[in-house]
Amino acid sequence: MAEQTIPQTPNLRAVAIGVSSGGVRALKILLGALPEDFPLPVLVVQHISPEAGNGMARLLDNYCAIRVKEADEQDEVRPATVYLAPPNYHLLVEREGRLALSADPPVSFARPSVDVLFESAAEVFGAGLVGIVLTGANFDGAAGVRAIKAHGGLVIVQDPADAETPQMPAAALAAVKADHVLALAAMPALLRRLAAATAPRAEAADA
Amino acid sequence: MTPVEVEDVEIRLLLEGVQQVYGYDFRDYAAASIKRRLTQWLAESGFDTFSQAQSRLLRDPELFFSLLQGITVNVTEMFRDPSFFKALREQVVPFLKTYPFVKIWHAGCASGEEAYSMAILLNEEGMAGRYRMYATDIDEAVLQKAAAGVMPMAEMQKYTRNYQKAGGKASFADYYTARYDRAILSADLKQSIVFAPHNLAADAEFGEMNMVLCRNVMIYFKPALKERCLDLFDNSLLSGGFLCLGLKETLEKRKMSARYDELVAGTRIYRKRYG
Known part of the structure; x- marks a missing residue:
């Protein structure tokens, strides 16, 4: 059935999520519905106060079945793990699939910035990247989804009508033709289907 | 390809x-x-x-x-991570005060925001005239900017907030003079700072330091260069000296970690053991 609904799924390698205001609630719904053994790594940029500490990672880790941790530099990107960008640092991906942090100036008024994560992840994972833009009050992520599409990746955007704050998803939709536009509540099922369609092939490629 | x-x-x-x-x-x-x-x-x-x-x-x-x-380009701010500067003031300065004179190496100082923050903190804690800070960077143009001690006025509101959160004891406005859109830092803050070029990838250590600060610089380096820097810092530090890293940088899994203790968990302020 998965093959019918999602034809020619490329080998997915990672999911990247960008979210701003309304993020805690949205991440609880989305990440909370992912299984402990979700076969892809999940990279998350949430706009957050520079002095927020690492409380968000702990809160989500307690709440979700899938493991959630704050990203550390040099972390190897592994499946079944959610990496949350630390407050006041950009999160990037290196070629060899390790995470990097940067204290470069804010991009799109944000640090961490969704654009920075999406652009670097798009270069590394190419067509194997799924980018998701959720609720938010600005336009961060719009340049990022353009990069994801340019590298052949998949873009999923929360239906602005469903978003607590619609600007960020609307900006993403204005930037590219998204592959899926849907309500937050429908996203976990889509992600599981995408992951299931890709998992066996990913294993075959590794063997 | x-x-x-x-x-x-x-x-x-x-x-x-x-x-x-x-x-x-x-x-x-x-x-x-x-x-x-x-x-x-x-x-x-x-x-x-x-x-x-x-x-x-x-x-x-x-x-x-x-x-x-x-x-x-290394963008920083005055009293970046106020919790770090608060820990410095409360946990580290009492040790520094026991020395007649301390030497501090601030590696990768960029335009000097953190060096001046340190000077403010040390002066407020009664250490004026009892320290010298070597603030180094690879980029000589940015060092000139640092030595001038002129900041954009637009940042001062944020720096004032940071200063207060970091346990600042005076009025932050006493440390600068506003001139149009620029804030000119007070000359007293510069007295004990030496700005000098230094390339972490090529140059040697600074000897006999009581403290080394290098925050959010090594996150841009590959592991081998990072290791080189940490060796430089280790060789520069006296026993009982302090190594201060960025909040997302840690000595965990490093060779030298056996010789260091983190002063307060999560502050990334490490003290070098004696012997």
Whole structure:
């Protein structure tokens, strides 16, 4: 059935999520519905106060079945793990699939910035990247989804009508033709289907 | 090869050329961040590709210096991470005060925001005249800016907030004079700071330091260069000295970690053991 609904799924390698205001609630719904053994790594940029500490990672880790941790530099990107960008640092991906942090100036008024994560992840994972833009009050992520599409990746955007704050998803939709536009509540099922369609092939490629 | 891979090759070639022609070595910088900075420079430069820019870059020092500014930009703020400066004030300064005179190396000081923050803190804690701070950076242009001690007025509100959260004891406005859109830092703050060029990838250690600060600099380096820096810092520090890293930098899993204890968990302030 998965093959019918999602034809020619490329080998997915990672999911990247960008979210701003309304993020805690949205991440609880989305990440909370992912299984402990979700076969892809999940990279998350949430706009957050520079002095927020690492409380968000702990809160989500307690709440979700899938493991959630704050990203550390040099972390190897592994499946079944959610990496949350630390407050006041950009999160990037290196070629060899390790995470990097940067204290470069804010991009799109944000640090961490969704654009920075999406652009670097798009270069590394190419067509194997799924980018998701959720609720938010600005336009961060719009340049990022353009990069994801340019590298052949998949873009999923929360239906602005469903978003607590619609600007960020609307900006993403204005930037590219998204592959899926849907309500937050429908996203976990889509992600599981995408992951299931890709998992066996990913294993075959590794063997 | 994909276009991304071709561009990676171009960047490697360019950095190789830059090293050979100008002596600045960025080959050990972590790729993702440096690529982002280079790409931004390229977009503003008017060249289509790095290969196209390279021919001019290797022959035109002025153009190269514009690239250098783009690569080495290290944005910081006064009292960045107030909790760190608070820990410094409360946990570290009491130790420093037991010495008649202390020497501090601030590696990668950029435009001096954190060096001046340290000076404010030490002066407030009664250490004026009892310390010397060597604030170094690879970029000489940024050091000139640091030595001038002029900050954008627009940042002062944020710096004042940071200062207060960091346990500041005076009125932050006493430390600068406003002139149009700029804040000129008070001359007393500069007295004990020596700004000097230093390249972490090539130069030697500074001896006999009581404290080394290097925050959010090594996150841009590949593991081998990071290891080199940590060795430099280790060799520079006296026993009982303090090593201060960025909040997302840790000595965990490092060879030298056996000789250091984190003063308060999570502050990334490490103290070198005696013996």
